[in-house]
Amino acid sequence: MSVIDDLIAAGRTLVDAGLSPGSSGNVSVRDGDRLLMSGTGTRLGELTVHDIAVLDARGVARSAVRPSKEVSLHVAMYERTPEHTAVVHVHSPSTVALSCLQPWADHSAVPPLTPYALMRVGQVPLLDYVPPGDPAMGDLIRDCPHPFRAALLANHGAVVGGVDLAGAVDSAIELEEACRITLLTHGMPRRLIAPDQVRALTARWGTPWSEPASVS
Structure with missing residues (x-):
């Protein structure tokens, strides 16, 4: 399978799992010095090769397909963690609901309830609210003091x-x-x-976890 085929398959998996209702959410993958990203307004479960936008590493469009408005979010995730080659942003029901509540702790909105979340994700900080597509989201990701693989976006959803x-x-x-x-x-x-x-657990699986400064 090609990188584009993988991206299309990922979109379908997210929809099948109930994580991407309607035309919400976007996915991207870094392929060398370019980014491949789902186009604006597309449904992740129905992506085709004609729905994939090509951008450079800074997020500048290099194809006729318009990328999602969340480009700055994806670019910031890659800049923050250079070893990552894929980013998923979803408006899944439970992540959105939890992002509307006060976080469990400064370093993680999700408390340590199950080993699987700790093994797969680790801590999940809650980032402040900015409107969807606002480039300020990229700054919030870059400036977050807590290490993370995934974060909740206040009143919005999640990025992984x-x-x-x-x-x-x-x-x-x-x-x-x-x-x-x-x-x-x-x-x-x-x-x-x-x-x-x-x-x-987090040491064994290499996932981030900080000692809480405060817990609610």
Whole structure:
């Protein structure tokens, strides 16, 4: 399969998993010195080769297909973590819902409830609200003091990076599940994974986790 075929397949996987309703969400992959990205207004489950925009590494369009308005978000993710070659941005129900609540802690909106979220994603900071497509989102990603593979965008959704496209998609699916469980247990006396076990899991799987400065 080509890189474009992989991008089309990733879009379908996200829709099949219920993470990209309607024409929401966008995906990109870095291929050498160029970015391939779903075009503006496209439905991720119905992507074709004619829906893929080509950009340079700075996000400047190099094809007739207009990229999603979230270009700055994707470019910032690649700049922040150069080893990542794929970015997924979704408006999935549970990530959007959790992004509308106060975060569990400064470093992560998602508490350590399941080992799978810690193994696949690690901590998930909540970034401040800016309107969709605002280039300021790129600055928020670059300036976030907490290491992350995935972040919630306040009142908006989630962005996830990965070393490859399959990994980014899998992490986005795991993040949606972690947010769903967080919402299901909201307001209840939770049993969190113990801090020493959190550290052991994230160290073993190489996922980011910081000691909380404050927990709500």
